[in-house]
Amino acid sequence: MKTSAPAATVLLIASSVLLAACGGGGGGSTSPGGASAGTLSGAVVLGPVAGATVRAYALSGGTQGALLGEATADAAGRFDVSIGHHAGPVMVVATGGSFVDEATGASMALGTGDALACAIPSVAADAATAGIHVTPLTSMARARAAAMPGGMTEANVAAANAAVGAYFQAGDVLRVAPMDPTAAGAGAGATQDERAYGMALAAMSQEAMALGMTSSAGMATALAADASDGVMDGMMGATPVSMGGMGGMSGGTMEANAGTAGLADAMHAFLGSARNRSGLTADDLLACLAQLSGSGGQLPGAGGSGPGQGAGQGTMTGTAFMGAMSGGTVTAYAVSGGARGQALAAAPLGATGAFSVGLGAYAGPVMLEVAGATYEDEATGISMPMASGDVLTACVPSVAAGATTSGVQVTPLTTMAQARAQAMLGGMTTANAAAANAGIGSYFMAGDVLGTMPMDPAVAGSGTGATQDQRDHGMAIAAMSEYAHGLGMTGSTSAMATAMAEDASDGVMNGMMGGTAIPMGGMGGGGMMGGGAGMMAANAGTTGLSGAMTTFAGSAMNRSGVALAAVQPLVNQLAGSNGTIP
Numbered sequence: 001m002k003t004s005a006p007a008a009t010v011l012l013i014a015s016s017v018l019l020a021a022c023g024g025g026g027g028g029s030t031s032p033g034g035a036s037a038g039t040l041s042g043a044v045v046l047g048p049v050a051g052a053t054v055r056a057y058a059l060s061g062g063t064q065g066a067l068l069g070e071a072t073a074d075a076a077g078r079f080d081v082s083i084g085h086h087a088g089p090v091m092v093v094a095t096g097g098s099f100v101d102e103a104t105g106a107s108m109a110l111g112t113g114d115a116l117a118c119a120i121p122s123v124a125a126d127a128a129t130a131g132i133h134v135t136p137l138t139s140m141a142r143a144r145a146a147a148m149p150g151g152m153t154e155a156n157v158a159a160a161n162a163a164v165g166a167y168f169q170a171g172d173v174l175r176v177a178p179m180d181p182t183a184a185g186a187g188a189g190a191t192q193d194e195r196a197y198g199m200a201l202a203a204m205s206q207e208a209m210a211l212g213m214t215s216s217a218g219m220a221t222a223l224a225a226d227a228s229d230g231v232m233d234g235m236m237g238a239t240p241v242s243m244g245g246m247g248g249m250s251g252g253t254m255e256a257n258a259g260t261a262g263l264a265d266a267m268h269a270f271l272g273s274a275r276n277r278s279g280l281t282a283d284d285l286l287a288c289l290a291q292l293s294g295s296g297g298q299l300p301g302a303g304g305s306g307p308g309q310g311a312g313q314g315t316m317t318g319t320a321f322m323g324a325m326s327g328g329t330v331t332a333y334a335v336s337g338g339a340r341g342q343a344l345a346a347a348p349l350g351a352t353g354a355f356s357v358g359l360g361a362y363a364g365p366v367m368l369e370v371a372g373a374t375y376e377d378e379a380t381g382i383s384m385p386m387a388s389g390d391v392l393t394a395c396v397p398s399v400a401a402g403a404t405t406s407g408v409q410v411t412p413l414t415t416m417a418q419a420r421a422q423a424m425l426g427g428m429t430t431a432n433a434a435a436a437n438a439g440i441g442s443y444f445m446a447g448d449v450l451g452t453m454p455m456d457p458a459v460a461g462s463g464t465g466a467t468q469d470q471r472d473h474g475m476a477i478a479a480m481s482e483y484a485h486g487l488g489m490t491g492s493t494s495a496m497a498t499a500m501a502e503d504a505s506d507g508v509m510n511g512m513m514g515g516t517a518i519p520m521g522g523m524g525g526g527g528m529m530g531g532g533a534g535m536m537a538a539n540a541g542t543t544g545l546s547g548a549m550t551t552f553a554g555s556a557m558n559r560s561g562v563a564l565a566a567v568q569p570l571v572n573q574l575a576g577s578n579g580t581i582p
Contacts, residue, residue: 051073053095063151171196171197263292329370380481381557392497413444421435444473457559520535
């Protein structure tokens, strides 16, 4: 067990509570000091914690002081504690009781070692201080304040509460009431802070369930330990956070991304689950999800000392398109030695395919991967899910540390370029990524495939304001859909994009990946043409796409207003090409 100051401050809660418990307790509100006492009232929320014992302590010299009063929370987790005539900072600690776990719906006990806490910067003597919440987020803030130089001073407590609120985009973590995401329609009347707060708690529950923890309260305890040094990285100072004994865990240490991408993934999973009855979707929490996945773990303004402290946090925004897309996840990866490296962050796609994913302080090439989305197939107009083996990718040649990179497109054309760069000598280097993107852009006469947003030919009149590059980019994707439709592929564009990327990887569109023919069996859902095997036609990426584009341009599914004549140069280039990517 770690013996540094952060560890000691986290453990202080449990030991002090046990000592206080020896002196009594029970229902109701008591206070040393007599009548005309000040009060603290609010709620304990992990899901409402019924029957919790709530104790208020004075803070003196930045550390826990005398017990001021205690009370028992009601069935809704509400409490009202008398604190005598105290003025100044206060720490509130809740132990015991039970709550309904948000991810599972099971009733769970707040275990002996899993106290929830909050620190209040200051209260006035004999005042009624209302609307205080004691939650996993306030527990994180309290742990952070306790570990800062000087401990739980008024200034440190205020800074730590603000930092955790900013990290989860939940505002004032002491006074914002978390939305209950298991209550039907709860999101409709909730503020954005209340939504983010409630979903953050649900994400902790979801992550605990995914880890097989028997109590999600253990996850709250672990995250508070992680937050104590100001950086959510699975570490408490220089020591990994131990998971042994937490929530029924028998051992192991906390994952480095548990409080960043892990929480973002868990929030996304909860939002898509039957337990989420709030009416909210991932689109409603995009900013919070992006913040968690791309934060680098740094608690804003809380004096953390982890990797990247003081460095700006980079962000990449853009759109995924294969026909209009929604749902699914975009993951940003570092590129190391020309190959896909560690995941930097993940974020959900919005209703229009838009995404915003954090990069932390990373600098260098970035690979993006989109999976699990739904798209509108251009040739048929049918909404289709991406098959489990199909992804869209893009390789951005380079980003600067802390920079915002916007307008990045992830499409079948960028997928072809990424596959080409990966297969080049040295892999996805900055130079190879730039060359491959330029080569695919030239092959389809679409210009900068990373920066050119494709025209959506399914949208009426979309061609009117589109540039020629946007028209060609959009019609190239539609041609892939049309070609797949003509072959009877049930997965249409998704599967054809995968096949085209494989074809492009060796730099020649000839139905081959190096010296190997590309098998089409199993592509497009139930297989190609009713489940047959077969190989990709040698002319699929040349005259095959040319003919498909001609067919689509003249079909009722082309609502763009762009006639065949407007894309005839591209049709001619594909028809006359020997398949070589420039």
